[in-house]
Amino acid sequence: MERQDSRVLDCDVLVIGSGAPGLTAAVTAAEFGLKVIVAEKAAVFGGTSAWSGGWLWIPRNPLAQEAGIDEPPEDPMRYLQAELGNRAGDPRLPVFLEMSPRMVRFLRDRAGMRWIDGNRIPDFHETPGAGKGGRSVSVEPFDGRALGPWIKKLRPPLEVVSLWGAGIGPAADMRQFFDATRKPRAAAYVARRVLAIWRDRLIHGRPMRLANGNALVARLMRAALDRGVTLLDSAPAVGLVGETGRVTGARLATAGGEVLVRAARGVVLASGGFPHDPQRLADWAGAAGGRDHASAAPRTNTGDGLRLAEAAGAATDGALAWNTAMAPVSLVPQKDGPPAHFPHLVERAKPGIIAVTPQGQRFVSEADSYHGFMQALIAATPPGQKPRCWLIADHKAQRRWGLGWAKPFPFPLGRALRAGYLKRGRTIADLARACAIPAATLEATIARFNQGAAQGRDPDFHRGESAYNRVQGDAAHGPNPSLAPLTRGPFYAVQIVPGSLGTFAGLQTDPAARVLTQGGAPIPGLFAVGADMASIMGGHYPAGGITLGPGMTFGHIAGLVLAGQPVAGLTERKDT
Numbered sequence: 001m002e003r004q005d006s007r008v009l010d011c012d013v014l015v016i017g018s019g020a021p022g023l024t025a026a027v028t029a030a031e032f033g034l035k036v037i038v039a040e041k042a043a044v045f046g047g048t049s050a051w052s053g054g055w056l057w058i059p060r061n062p063l064a065q066e067a068g069i070d071e072p073p074e075d076p077m078r079y080l081q082a083e084l085g086n087r088a089g090d091p092r093l094p095v096f097l098e099m100s101p102r103m104v105r106f107l108r109d110r111a112g113m114r115w116i117d118g119n120r121i122p123d124f125h126e127t128p129g130a131g132k133g134g135r136s137v138s139v140e141p142f143d144g145r146a147l148g149p150w151i152k153k154l155r156p157p158l159e160v161v162s163l164w165g166a167g168i169g170p171a172a173d174m175r176q177f178f179d180a181t182r183k184p185r186a187a188a189y190v191a192r193r194v195l196a197i198w199r200d201r202l203i204h205g206r207p208m209r210l211a212n213g214n215a216l217v218a219r220l221m222r223a224a225l226d227r228g229v230t231l232l233d234s235a236p237a238v239g240l241v242g243e244t245g246r247v248t249g250a251r252l253a254t255a256g257g258e259v260l261v262r263a264a265r266g267v268v269l270a271s272g273g274f275p276h277d278p279q280r281l282a283d284w285a286g287a288a289g290g291r292d293h294a295s296a297a298p299r300t301n302t303g304d305g306l307r308l309a310e311a312a313g314a315a316t317d318g319a320l321a322w323n324t325a326m327a328p329v330s331l332v333p334q335k336d337g338p339p340a341h342f343p344h345l346v347e348r349a350k351p352g353i354i355a356v357t358p359q360g361q362r363f364v365s366e367a368d369s370y371h372g373f374m375q376a377l378i379a380a381t382p383p384g385q386k387p388r389c390w391l392i393a394d395h396k397a398q399r400r401w402g403l404g405w406a407k408p409f410p411f412p413l414g415r416a417l418r419a420g421y422l423k424r425g426r427t428i429a430d431l432a433r434a435c436a437i438p439a440a441t442l443e444a445t446i447a448r449f450n451q452g453a454a455q456g457r458d459p460d461f462h463r464g465e466s467a468y469n470r471v472q473g474d475a476a477h478g479p480n481p482s483l484a485p486l487t488r489g490p491f492y493a494v495q496i497v498p499g500s501l502g503t504f505a506g507l508q509t510d511p512a513a514r515v516l517t518q519g520g521a522p523i524p525g526l527f528a529v530g531a532d533m534a535s536i537m538g539g540h541y542p543a544g545g546i547t548l549g550p551g552m553t554f555g556h557i558a559g560l561v562l563a564g565q566p567v568a569g570l571t572e573r574k575d576t
Contacts, residue, residue, distance in 0.1 A: 007259045011037045011230070013562050014250055014263035015270055016237045016305060019047030020213070021530030021551035022270030023220035024103070027111050028559025030227035037261055038229060039252050041236035041300050045221060046155035047272045048297040048502050048531070049548065052213035053169070053345070055118060056552060057545035058100045059135045062108070063117035065101075069134035073097075078129030079542065087321070087538025095511040095569035096536055096553050102568060103556040104137060111223040114140040116170060122467035123543040124369040132467055136545055138170060142215040144208040147222060153233055154221065156206060157214050158296065160332045160340045160405050166197045166207035167214050174346075178401065181409055216548075235259070237304060240267065240312050240526070247312060247525035265562045266525040269515070270555065273503035273531030274303030275324070284323040284505050287378050289387065289498030294329045296343040297502050305532035309507050312526060315518045318505040320539025325547060326374035328355075328391075329499025330404045333419040341499055342404045344391065345370055349472030351484030352397025354449055355389050355496070357381075360432065360441035362449065363389070365461040367469035367482045371541035374498060390423075390435050390493045392446075394486040404494045413492075423493040431491040446486055456480035502547060504535040511570060513558040527558040 012034040015022045023045075026036045038045075059076035076097055081088040107113035118136025144151045157167040168174050176193075179186035193209075200208040210218050224231065235252040241260065242248050249262040274280045275295035280303050282290045295301075306316060328348070331339035347353055349367030357363055357380055364376035374387075381387040393403050402408040406416040416422035425431025428446055432439035452458050456479035463469055464482035473481030507515050507528040514522035515533075530551035537546050560567050 007257065009037060009259060009261045011035045011261065011263050012265045013037070013268065014039065014261045015268045016250060016308070017041075017047060017270035017272055017530070017532070018045040018231070019270060019272055019530055019551070020049035020216055020220060020548055021555040022268060023217065023224055024107070024552040024555035025268045025270065025527070025529055025559040026229050027220060027223045027227060028106070028556050029562050030224065030229050031110055032563035032565060034265065034563055036224075036229045037232060037263075038224065039232045039235045039237060039250070039261065041234075041271065041304065042155070042298065043234050044155040045153050045231060045233060046214070046217035048301060049213050050155035050217045051158040051296065051298070052501070052548065053544070054138045054211075054213040054216040054548070055545040056137050056549035057135055057543045058104055058137050058549050059097060059131065061101045061135070061137050062105050063115055063137055064119055064134035067117060067119055067134070069119060071131065071134065075129045075131070076135070079123060079127065079131065080129075082127035082129060083125065083542040084538050084540050087540065090536055090538065092509070092511045092536045092554075095557070095567070096550050098569040099557055099567065100549055100553040103553045106556060107223070113219055113223070116140050120471065121544065122471060124372065124468050125542060126466055135543065138212070139216045139219055142210040142218045144206070144210050144218060145204070147218055150221060150225065150231075151204070151206070153231070154214065154218055155298070157212075160342045164197050164201065164207070166209065167211040169211040173211065178408070237271075237308060240308050242312065242525065245524060247523060250308070263525070266527060268555070268558050269305035269309060269507070269526070269528040269532040270530045271305035271532055272297060272301035273506060274306060275301050275500055275503050277303035280306070284318040288322065288324045288326050288374065288500065292386065292498070293324065294331060294341045294497050294499040295502070296327065296329055296341045296499055301502075301531075305528060306507060309515050309526065309528065312523060313517050314515045314523060314526070315508040316506065317508050317534035320504050320535065322371070322375070322539040322541075323503060323505035324500040325371060325502045325504055325541065327370040327499050327501050328373055328377070328496040330421070330494050330496055332405045332421060343370070343499065343501060344404055344496065347401045347403060348373065348391065349469065349482050350397060350401040351474055351477050351482060352486055353391065353393045353401065353403070354446070354486065355391050356437065356442060356445055357389050358437060360437045360445055362445055362460060365458065365463035365469060367463050367472045369468065369541060369544070370501070377496070378498070387498050389496045390437065391496055392431070392486065392491060392493045394491050395488045397484070397486070398492045403492055406492065406494065421494065424490050426490050428491055431493055435493050435495070450485035450487065453480075453483040453485045456483055458483060502531045504537070504539045506532050506534040509533045509554070512561050512567065513554045514561075527562070529555040529558055
């Protein structure tokens with residue numbers, strides 16, 4: 001195992017990957033006195049979490065209960081049973097529901113996490129047990145200066161969705177930007193924010209007001225550093241090591257040569273799944289684009305954790321309802337290198353925007369969840385054709401909400417038009433020709449949509465009727481917050497391709513986050529959390545935050561088990 005030229009580091013726990021689930025495991029273990037090393041493949045920390053919206057699905061969380069939302073304990077499981085079908089028997093689900101509020105409380109009370117509630121955010125679907133709010137939490141914005149020199153090692157927000165490198169959020173912040181050209185107070189707010197962004201860029205090299213997933217990772221990094229956790233960047237794991245059937249560490253490839261990390265208690269795999277592993281995507285994500293899958297996750301997430309564990313005898317689960325957390329993505333041309341991937345999570349539900357197939361027909365309520373949107377597109381795509389669609393807006397809607405990388409007023413559209421990313425037509429027929437859509441069909445589709453939208457109705461797909469559809473729209477717009485006719489030219493379109501926010505398939509684990517063999521036995525000393533573990537949702541997507549919520553909860557559980565601490569919902573203390 002150990003090579004003569006290897007450097008050796010000793011610790012109690014090695015975490016491979018630095019997204020929020022891995023950092024939660026590190027902070028938890030370190031809080032109980034363990035020596036922890038976090039090894040990150042990339043040159044920056046945070047993984048997909050740093051690019052995320054930073055929301056966690058945590059039913060019966062402390063913030064909701066403190067606000068008087070005290071739903072019956074059986075309701076979240078009733079919702080999951082309705083959503084997941086036979087996957088609702090997963091033994092990890094009850095442990096998640098029991099431990100996730102405790103994780104939120106632990107990080108708040110013992111690690112300085114400052115949460116904000118999502119008490120008005122409903123679940124995606126209106127099946128039995130669905131929540132109208134009170135099941136979501138995120139974090140307050142964070143002053144990046146509190147990280148000191150480590151701010152340079154935090155993964156910046158995804159460039160194509162940020163504003164000069166600044167994340168916009170939470171919701172109240174985004175609302176001010178959307179209202180900046182309509183309300184003087186909002187304009188003044190945005191002016192102050194823009195000045196602060198450029199001041200910080202001049203002084204610090206990047207904006208210091210961190211929001212969303214960037215703030216979540218920054219707060220976890222600060223908590224880890226305060227507890228003596230060693231953070232190693234540019235240190236991909238190239239192999240696990242062990243003895244007598246137990247995982248006892250890993251080999252890391254660093255610029256200074258190979259390093260052997262000996263982890264006395266165990267290794268936690270948290271490397272972000274396989275969204276950029278072409279072979280596994282071809283095998284496991286054919287319907288969602290296969291090798292052409294355009295994930296919005298970092299390109300360093302290439303399935304390392306799965307390969308490392310498989311070499312140690314681990315079992316995987318690649319037969320979920322869907323193996324990827326699908327999302328509509330557009331391809332943004334870059335001067336150098338491959339296109340960037342823009343995830344369309346916000347504007348689809350806004351008034352004045354619709355989606356059509358290449359044949360010019362609608363196929364979904366555009367205000368449905370990103371995963372549901374892609375499910376509908378795949379179902380509407382004829383056999384043998386690649387799933388594609390066009391997101392279309394009239395001039396008023398594009399200037400108000402933007403259309404992907406083509407930002408709203410006052411940002412100019414010339415660059416997006418010249419690059420071919422944004423298509424434009426003076427009339428609907430002109431736009432159809434620019435997008436190679438049958439003009440007569442598109443004109444008929446938009447005429448039918450406009451007739452209903454003018455009355456706040458969508459007889460074809462019932463857009464704006466569900467609580468989730470309504471909250472995704474514009475609360476100030478009536479009678480339906482998600483519907484407005486497309487009437488004012490020029491008209492604009494952006495092409496959508498299959499993409500994802502990450503992956504669902506992964507390593508089989510037990511309720512203690514331990515990795516399992518093909519025979520269902522735990523591999524001593526080996527844990528998996530986040531996207532490296534097969535999703536407890538079985539490839540379903542019942543609500544926003546069902547990746548980070550379980551990911552951080554099982555990170556917390558792994559840290560507790562490694563530290564020899566009790567875990568509620570487990571019948572016995574689990575040996576590592």
